[in-house]
Amino acid sequence: MDLARLSAVREHLGEGVALMVDANQQWSRADAQRMCRAFEEFGLVWIEEPLDAYDFEGHGQLAARFDTPIATGEMLTSVAEHAELIRHGGADIIQPDAPRIGGITRFLQVMAMADRRHLQLAPHFAMEIHVHLAAAYRHEPWVEHFEWLDPLFNEHLEIADGRMRLSDRPGLGVTLSDQARAWTVDSFEILG
Structure with a gap:
């Protein structure tokens, strides 16, 4: 079912449009390996949160094994947790959330760790804060946009x-x- 949907979306959008998949921490390690393998052909920008947010080792195994980048980190609540994720090689694209990890100073600490590993950056949510922080990152970042926050x-x-x-x-x-x-x-x- 997921493959049919993804195939239909890719066909509709064409190859020139960035496409990502967010698993929302729903897959077991075995399911994640199966899905990451199956999704390789779609040229995704990333697969987000394929495993439980705290399965740093599992994310590291996926990042090492597949060409499609792994994005995660949005649910982590401290610099130390991001350091563990990075230490395990669990993300090609780190997704810190400034309000969740303790503010701008803590975000900058995570960003510095990510930079040392040449990771990509895609901050989670709160684009009004994150667009400024992402602009300070030397590798071109992604920033989420939520129109429903406009009011x-x-x-x-x-x-x-x-x-x-x-x-x-x-x-x-x-x-x-x-x-x-x-x-x-x-x-x-x-x-x-």
């Missing part, structure tokens, strides 16, 4: 020719919309 902000990321354009506005370049502010239930101020 949260007054400004919207500009996308042209398949690329996100960085804003020249201060900070992250976005401000919360009135709708997002209406959802606020409490606030506090940190005094310096």
Whole structure:
């Protein structure tokens, strides 16, 4: 069934369009090997999270065995977990999530580790934060885009020719919309 769907999508899009598969941690090691082998012919940009996010060794085996790059890391919650994933060679494309791992400083630490291994970067979610961080990576990154987040902000990321354009506005370049502010239930101020 998955092969038929993937074949139909590839045929519809053609060879010139980037295509990825996200397994969402659903495969056993045996299933992942079978699927990675079967998917090789489709010229995928990556196969994402073929195994449990914490199966660093299993991801490493897949990355070593197949030509299609393995992308993972979005569910990890610390720099140390990313270090283990990288140590096991478990990702060709690392997918850290700045809010999940402790913020921008921690993200930059993961990014530096990934750079030392010449890994590709495809940050997970929160493109309003990640587009700026990804722009600082010397290897061309991928950045996810979620239109359903648009109501949260007054400004919207500009996308042209398949690329996100960085804003020249201060900070992250976005401000919360009135709708997002209406959802606020409490606030506090940190005094310096």
